[in-house]
Amino acid sequence: MGTASVESVLEVNDLKTVFHTQDGTVHAVNGVSFALNAGELLAVVGESGSGKSVTMMSLLQLLPSPPADIVSGTVDFGGANLLELTPAEIRQFRGARIGFIFQDPMTSLNPVFTVGFQIMEPLREHMGMSKRAARDRAIELLELVGIPSASERLNDYPHQFSGGMRQRVMIAIALACDPQVLIADEPTTALDVTVQAQILELIRDLRQKLGMGIIWITHDLGVAAGIADRVIVMYGGFIVEHAPVDELFHNPRHPYTMALLHTLPGHDGGEASRLRSIGGQPPDLIQPPLSCPFAPRCAHAFERCGRENPPLRALRDAHDVACWWDTDKGEEWS
Amino acid sequence: MFNYTIRRLLFTVPTLLLISFIIFLLLDLAPNDPTGNLPMTITPEVREKIRISLGLGEPIHIRYLLWLQQFFVNEPLNLIEEWWGIQIGDAENRLRVQSWATRSPVVDLVVERMPQTLWVVGMSYVVGILIALPIGIISAYKHYSWFDQIGTFVSMVGFSIPTFLTGTVLIVLFSVLIDSSSPFWLPSIYDTTHRVTDWSSFVVQVKQMAMPVMVLALFNAAQLSRFMRASMLDNLSQDYVRTARAKGMKERVVLLVHVLRNSLIPVVTVIALGVPQVFGGAIITEQIFKVNGLGQLLIIGVQGADIPLVQTLTFIFAVLIVLFNLIADLIYGILDPRIRYD
Numbered sequence: 001m002g003t004a005s006v007e008s009v010l011e012v013n014d015l016k017t018v019f020h021t022q023d024g025t026v027h028a029v030n031g032v033s034f035a036l037n038a039g040e041l042l043a044v045v046g047e048s049g050s051g052k053s054v055t056m057m058s059l060l061q062l063l064p065s066p067p068a069d070i071v072s073g074t075v076d077f078g079g080a081n082l083l084e085l086t087p088a089e090i091r092q093f094r095g096a097r098i099g100f101i102f103q104d105p106m107t108s109l110n111p112v113f114t115v116g117f118q119i120m121e122p123l124r125e126h127m128g129m130s131k132r133a134a135r136d137r138a139i140e141l142l143e144l145v146g147i148p149s150a151s152e153r154l155n156d157y158p159h160q161f162s163g164g165m166r167q168r169v170m171i172a173i174a175l176a177c178d179p180q181v182l183i184a185d186e187p188t189t190a191l192d193v194t195v196q197a198q199i200l201e202l203i204r205d206l207r208q209k210l211g212m213g214i215i216w217i218t219h220d221l222g223v224a225a226g227i228a229d230r231v232i233v234m235y236g237g238f239i240v241e242h243a244p245v246d247e248l249f250h251n252p253r254h255p256y257t258m259a260l261l262h263t264l265p266g267h268d269g270g271e272a273s274r275l276r277s278i279g280g281q282p283p284d285l286i287q288p289p290l291s292c293p294f295a296p297r298c299a300h301a302f303e304r305c306g307r308e309n310p311p312l313r314a315l316r317d318a319h320d321v322a323c324w325w326d327t328d329k330g331e332e333w334s
Numbered sequence: 335m336f337n338y339t340i341r342r343l344l345f346t347v348p349t350l351l352l353i354s355f356i357i358f359l360l361l362d363l364a365p366n367d368p369t370g371n372l373p374m375t376i377t378p379e380v381r382e383k384i385r386i387s388l389g390l391g392e393p394i395h396i397r398y399l400l401w402l403q404q405f406f407v408n409e410p411l412n413l414i415e416e417w418w419g420i421q422i423g424d425a426e427n428r429l430r431v432q433s434w435a436t437r438s439p440v441v442d443l444v445v446e447r448m449p450q451t452l453w454v455v456g457m458s459y460v461v462g463i464l465i466a467l468p469i470g471i472i473s474a475y476k477h478y479s480w481f482d483q484i485g486t487f488v489s490m491v492g493f494s495i496p497t498f499l500t501g502t503v504l505i506v507l508f509s510v511l512i513d514s515s516s517p518f519w520l521p522s523i524y525d526t527t528h529r530v531t532d533w534s535s536f537v538v539q540v541k542q543m544a545m546p547v548m549v550l551a552l553f554n555a556a557q558l559s560r561f562m563r564a565s566m567l568d569n570l571s572q573d574y575v576r577t578a579r580a581k582g583m584k585e586r587v588v589l590l591v592h593v594l595r596n597s598l599i600p601v602v603t604v605i606a607l608g609v610p611q612v613f614g615g616a617i618i619t620e621q622i623f624k625v626n627g628l629g630q631l632l633i634i635g636v637q638g639a640d641i642p643l644v645q646t647l648t649f650i651f652a653v654l655i656v657l658f659n660l661i662a663d664l665i666y667g668i669l670d671p672r673i674r675y676d
Binding site for chain 2: 060062087091093094095096100102104107108109110111112113121122125126157170
């Protein structure tokens with residue numbers, strides 16, 4: 001983790017984001033480092049409040065500041081540190097070289113402008129296209145994301161599209177300027193299962209066609225297993241485990257990942273059992289992150305876990321874990 | 335939309351008839367006497383004859399129907415005759431709605447008073463909107479900044495202090511304390527007979543309009559800027575704003591194209607619904623600055639129990655309110671594509 005490979009397009013180092021609120025400082029992201037390779041699909045999983053979205057929004061300075069404050073870190077993208085850019089400079093990256101898809105397609109499009117206008121906006125802003133050229137490109141994009149009779153639908157308003165179709169429009173907007181990186185923030189969470197499957201299929205397809213790096217935020221392990229090359233597991237603003245997808249699902253090493261996989265309902269056709277859950281509460285992020293955030297809920301926790309925060313360490317090839325407990329040996333890691 | 339407009343217009347006919355009848359009933363129930371302002375030396379018998387000559391001897395339904403005929407048939411015919419200079423039927427004996435106090439047709443009085451009201455009250459409304467919208471937009475964008483705090487305070491003051499106080503304070507400041515030879519001196523009395531012919535008379539007109547316009551504009555802007563601010567704040571936290579930023583749009587575009595268009599939908603409705611009040615005049619402000627507009631006309635009519643005048647003026651206001659309700663609905667449909675009336 002954090003080891004820069006030659007082909008990485010995006011490299012995040014020690015990113016820390018806090019929110020200054022009336023109740024105190026919320027430590028949302030606590031020193032996150034990862035790299036995204038060209039053409040790779042990196043899934044980021046974790047429960048609500050684990051810092052997945054905040055991490056990705058921080059990359060493009062999309063969080064409202066105040067209250068959000070990026071305390072430290074670097075984000076290397078194409079030779080620039082995105083966190084040091086001025087608002088005018090970061091705009092050249094947003095939507096142009098890094099595309100963003102959001103969770104709820106029902107509210108993510110502006111209700112009073114036509115879909116065509118909203119797709120053409122970044123094209124005209126970043127690529128300096130004429131109205132006519134932008135229109136042709138918009139039609140092309142709508143066809144690419146599988147919207148039938150694209151040229152007519154350009155003049156329709158978002159409310160005339162179904163949820164799945166709107167998410168396709170969002171994808172078209174994100175892809176408009178041929179970005180090198182696409183960040184998808186739970187793009188299928190608000191959709192029903194069949195539409196979700198269609199969108200996943202579309203992304204797989206587009207990835208092959210366009211060859212961009214994708215960061216896919218999700219809390220659905222099934223989605224991550226089906227689509228990702230590598231998976232990052234986040235908890236309490238930390239990356240707790242990181243591994244290639246098969247390795248993670250077959251050989252999880254962090255107690256949280258194991259507990260998470262254990263909660264997945266089986267479908268072996270046996271008698272329906274009760275859904276399993278992880279006991280305890282998610283961590284209170286107001287507390288400064290000085291101990292392992294998962295310790296209070298962890299079956300293996302011991303004295304050191306409440307005293308020191310485990311660093312992310314390499315286990316074996318491309319598999320990192322942040323835990324004081326060595327699951328292989330069944331004893332404290334040394 | 336066209337069908338909807340026609341349908342709504344047809345619905346206004348029974349609505350307005352009902353309103354006019356209710357106004358008529360209310361005025362008839364009011365304990366007043368058109369001869370009340372006449373000298374005490376006039377005997378009760380003569381007073382009774384005056385009342386009968388005014389048509390008060392007839393039963394109420396006859397009087398109402400006569401008013402309907404005068405207002406909906408005779409007055410429009412008279413207007414047509416005046417515009418095209420033609421004569422239709424027996425123009426000499428056609429009775430118009432007449433003011434009891436002045437004996438002149440009510441519609442002529444309204445036409446006489448309209449320009450002052452439109453100039454002063456209408457201008458204050460326009461100025462109020464022009465002040466309120468930018469203040470609302472900036473206040474919402476710079477939420478809780480010193481600009482927002484001051485804006486909030488000024489709105490609160492503007493809305494809670496009555497116009498008769500701000501009006502008199504302004505008169506004390508600009509007409510009394512400042513010497514009349516100073517260029518900053520403003521007249522406290524509005525001269526209706528003043529005609530704008532050249533630059534210097536234009537300056538005089540602007541000066542005499544300044545104070546009433548300021549007083550009313552402050553009041554209007556106070557209300558509207560709060561609406562604008564609230565509506566902008568509602569929209570600034572919407573997901574589509576984040577999308578627009580993630581697309582790399584300039585902050586100016588995000589604010590003035592994406593957010594503003596959505597925020598204006600409720601505000602434009604409020605603005606449209608406020609227009610009838612412009613025609614109604616600002617009764618108190620017109621009194622303070624002696625602007626003899628429609629508001630003052632109504633007050634005189636009420637004081638003198640001039641029932642035809644009050645009836646007709648009130649009804650004209652009712653028509654405007656119904657009309658601008660319809661206009662507000664139509665604008666709403668134009669601004670928001672999710673609303674379609676067919």
